[in-house]
Amino acid sequence: MTIDHKRVAVLSPIAWRTPPRQYGAWETVASNITEGLVSRGWDVTLFATKDSITRARLHAVVDRGYEEDTAIDAKVAEYLHISEVFEHAAEFDLIHSHYDFLALSYTRLVKTPVLTTIHGFSSPGIMPVYQKYRDGYFVSISNSDRAPGLNYLATVYNGIDLLLYPLKIPGGDYLLFLGRIHPDKGVHLAIEVARRSGLPLLIAGIIQDQRYFREQVEPHLDQTIRYIAPVDVAGKNELFASARVLLHLNTIPERFGLVLAEAGAAGVPVIAMDLGSCREVIQDGETGFLVDNVGEAILALRRLPEINPDACRGRVQQLFSVETMVEGYERVYQTVFALEATRQS
Amino acid sequence: MTIDHKRVAVLSPIAWRTPPRQYGAWETVASNITEGLVSRGWDVTLFATKDSITRARLHAVVDRGYEEDTAIDAKVAEYLHISEVFEHAAEFDLIHSHYDFLALSYTRLVKTPVLTTIHGFSSPGIMPVYQKYRDGYFVSISNSDRAPGLNYLATVYNGIDLLLYPLKIPGGDYLLFLGRIHPDKGVHLAIEVARRSGLPLLIAGIIQDQRYFREQVEPHLDQTIRYIAPVDVAGKNELFASARVLLHLNTIPERFGLVLAEAGAAGVPVIAMDLGSCREVIQDGETGFLVDNVGEAILALRRLPEINPDACRGRVQQLFSVETMVEGYERVYQTVFALEATRQS
Secondary structure: OOOOOOEEEEEOOOOOOOOOOOOOHHHHHHHHHHHHHHHOOOEEEEEOOOOOOOOOEEEOOOOOOOOOOOOOOHHHHHHHHHHHHHHOHHHOOEEEEOOOOHHHHHHHHOOOOEEEEEOOOOOHHHHHHHHHOOOOEEEEOOOOOOOOOOOEEEEOOOOEOHHHOOOOOOOOOEEEEEOOEOHHHOHHHHHHHHHHHOOOEEEEOOEOOHHHHHHHHHHHOOOOEEEEOOOOHHHHHHHHHOEEEEEEOOOOOEOOOHHHHHHHHOOOOEEEEOOEOHHHHOOEOOOEEEEOOHHHHHHHHHOHHHOOHHHHHHHHHHHOEHHHHHHHHHHHHHHHHHHHHHHHO | OOOOOOEEEEEOOOOOOOOOOOOOHHHHHHHHHHHHHHHOOOEEEEEOOOOOOOOOEEEOOOOOOOOOOOOOOHHHHHHHHHHHHHHOHHHOOEEEEOOOOOOHHHHOOOOOOEEEEEOOOOOHHHHHHHHHOOOOEEEEOOOOOOOOOOOEEEEOOOOEOHHHOOOOOOOOOEEEEEOOEOHHHOHHHHHHHHHHHOOOEEEEOOEOOHHHHHHHHHHHOOOOEEEEOOOOHHHHHHHHHOEEEEEEOOOOOEOOOHHHHHHHHOOOOEEEEOOEOHHHHOOEOOOEEEEOOHHHHHHHHHOHHHOOHHHHHHHHHHHOEHHHHHHHHHHHHHHHHHHHHHHHO
């Protein structure tokens, strides 16, 4: 395929820096796309916080992520940040938005086509915005995370930089939970697996639901079930190095599950609830096990020796690498350009 | 002056219906402007909630005010409502926005000129938005409520429909507080005046700060100091009818003070703190008294017989009527059209 290296604006969220220091899946993906496009010769401008790090041109009007600096008024920052890219729309051939539903409300005011990657539907309340702008250009991050009626051009799986997640040494002793401490992520189910199997559990992640942590996590902490702070990439690799398995017993459909790909890259098998995208990311019996409940998760622990770490990494390399993702987006961009050319002719 | 009756879009807030059932100063003013323009032959489209009442064309995408229906996601509703007027910008010669700072972020994406009436600066956090769009067209609602550096075309005082507020019968026994129950409005100071003067006090208004009400208002309520629910226009007139004076002992600079005009129309004198716009609305010694503290307010009570109710109403008729306001805006609109014509030539 021949590629016109046109001018692309990537609109990243501003909850966190791009890329984020620790938590921040949307900013992570926006960063990976940006850097991947730059590597492949595209002319990219990243709209993100001023402290963001990129090899693209950085265009920023907000100093820091509003989750990182309480002095920043999130509502004000969002309006300033989003409108900025649209005010510069004429300088780009494409605006690639990662900014939830808010950016859609500006799309009809500019001539530049806007592609929106939907990283998740944060609440049913936002659906009227998607319905109004349903004829826009959309990408889903898994086949399972789609809303009916939207003009999806493709599913492009999130991609990670495999250089950041080297293959671990074989073996490992503890169960690992890595993610937001929130009921959606099933930390309490991971704890139940640990208690019933007698295996140690390490829990790492940002505490997003304080009450859930206080009531359903903290009381169970002891010598074998431990909570450690949120971790950065180096911290994740340390945790992966001696982990037996990643437990991802989500209680609602997963949208993509970036941590599943990260664990896979490191050769850590995953036991995941069979909800949402998990079955797209994990190959059951090959890179981990899909389960329907805690009992099945405990049974799956016995089968972990069947999993080959190289197979885990291989699947991520093939399907969930930055390169694969960027190639996927390049195809979508070409589709957009072709559709726009048809519209104008 | 000759007037081209061009097509105007009035963008009202959607916290409440336009006009509001009870509280809602911004929606009240937007309604008064809309209806006044219609009376004078303008082609007006009102962008407001679907349940709004107007003689203009109503364009609505949000069912009800988000303060009146908790099922409505305010953030979603704001984006849908504001973007709607800008998506229809080409159908209008002027967009007259009453929507705080949010609408500014769309103004540079359309060719139609946008005039913003600044009904107040809700927090220092929003000032960066005004600074970015400072070269827009702005109207202040009092000379005192201006931010430096903005391109103000005029001050246009808020106007009320005097037919709604008939002149009361002379006399009256109680002190009246009418407004939001919030420290900014000095309800506690009105209570102090009542206690020290021994006069009864009626307090009516929406409880915006529950803690303030609980701690600084409720403990003082008894037979002579009474709190009654928020009131509509009929309720206000009932309260005005037997009021001796309106106490408006605001603790921060008033932006305009619509209730001061309403009281004046009814012939109720006002004792107001000399902060912000109060000195523009109240003529000291003629329609009420400007004071600096509670002691002065108590002294001013003795001078109430000096105030002539007809003078109160006369001042409102002259300066704060819908007719005066609409004529003021017509002059501003003509200025905008003239400036736009110059820009394009």
